[in-house]
Amino acid sequence: MAVDYVEADAKMIQQMVDKIFSFGELGFQEIETSRYLVDILKKNGFKVQEGISGMPTAWMAEWGSGKPVIALGSDIDGIPKASQKPGVGYHDPLIEGAPGHGEGHNSGQAVIVAAALAVKKIMKKEKMKGTIRVWPGVAEEQLGSKAYFVRDGFFKDVDICIFTHVSSNLSTSYGQGGGNGLVSVEYTFKGQTAHSAGSPWRGRSALDAVELMNIGWNFRREHLRPSYRVHYVITDGGDQPNVVPRNASVWYYLREIDYKHIMSLFDMSNNIAKGAALMSNTELISTRILGS
Structure with a gap:
């Protein structure tokens, strides 16, 4: 019917x-x-x-x-x-x-x-x-x-x-299906601006911190569970090449199957961000959760 x-x-x-x-x-x-x-x-x-x-x-x-x-x-x-x-x-x-x-x-x-x-x-x-x-x-x-x-x-x-939700085949499921949960978080770093050609030694690039964080995550991928997914976009990378970026931000999605492992990824990500700030002599000024 x-x-x-x-x-x-x-x-x-x-x-x-x-x-x-x-x-x-x-x-x-x-x-x-x-x-x-x-x-x-x-x-x-x-x-x-x-x-x-x-x-x-x-x-x-x-x-x-x-x-x-x-x-x-x-x-x-x-x-x-x-x-x-x-x-x-x-x-x-x-x-x-x-x-x-x-x-x-x-x-x-x-x-x-x-x-x-x-x-x-x-x-x-x-x-x-x-x-x-x-x-x-x-x-x-x-x-x-x-x-x-x-x-x-x-x-x-x-x-x-x-x-x-549309997929590549016709199927139904209950409980944990093919989806996962995630934390959506934007990290913002603060450095010191300077002229990139005239006096670069005075600068501390917040963009360096963002790039070091991304490199850290990309090396970390080898040692994570098969169910994890981590991806990012740079939301603020500076204004123009001849100015050392004072501020820079990167937006991450940290995905896993359950709450415990999602929070483990979040803790790991926060530590990588702190390490990037330490290496670049910048400051991690914001860890902002986006969405719900």
């Missing part, structure tokens, strides 16, 4: 996939995406709380009453510089340099909305009690929303949460 309902909505489902793909909005900027999804859910009888957890593009949609409470979630944000023409198997951006759905977040909401509408029809027909809750992973790429949804109690009465 559910399959029949989904098949009947096949055209709408494909339109959702394509429409969200066309928006391709970055995290916390999913304005058109959220407006579009909220409108569909409202038209189908869902009550929607908008702007939840202090995020303008976050929302929680609900239909039904009583137990069980089943939450259906999927991410909605795009990623930077991932604009792509649909149906093309090589890099061919719609707009060069624009964001896009390089991780397939345009497909997940279509899946859970289609599922929610099909289950709603069955529940009405069979006079079944229960609550369907639909929610978006806002700014997933920046770890921007899920922990705050939990903090604010949106899952406290949920009996089961089913989350959808």
Whole structure:
């Protein structure tokens, strides 16, 4: 029966996939995406709380009453510089340099909305009690929303949460799947500026500290568990070559399977940052956690 309902909505489902793909909005900027999804859910009888957890593009949609409470979630944000023409198997951006759905977040909401509408029809027909809750992973790429949804109690009465993310095959899992947890942290170093040609001996380069930290991590990789992932981008590397950078920053993602090992990576990373500051005679002035 559910399959029949989904098949009947096949055209709408494909339109959702394509429409969200066309928006391709970055995290916390999913304005058109959220407006579009909220409108569909409202038209189908869902009550929607908008702007939840202090995020303008976050929302929680609900239909039904009583137990069980089943939450259906999927991410909605795009990623930077991932604009792509649909149906093309090589890099061919719609707009060069624009964001896009390089991780397939345009497909997940279509899946859970289609599922929610099909289950709603069955529940009405069979006079079944229960609550369907639909929610978006806002700014997933920046770890921007899920922990705050939990903090604010949106899952406290949920009996089961089913989350959808596109992959290279059709599969389902429970418990620990292929995902992992992470710490998102930006390290900022402070040195002493000087003219790079006129008096470089007076300078202490914060960029040197960033590069030494990255080198330290790249040597450390050999001796870590297979499940770890560590990657970084330099967010501030100075202004121009003839000025020794007074400040520099690097943003790290430290990924592991469980909390214990994630925190072990975090401690290791902090020590590498301190070592880089010591070697470059600079100061580690900020260890800033980004996201949740």
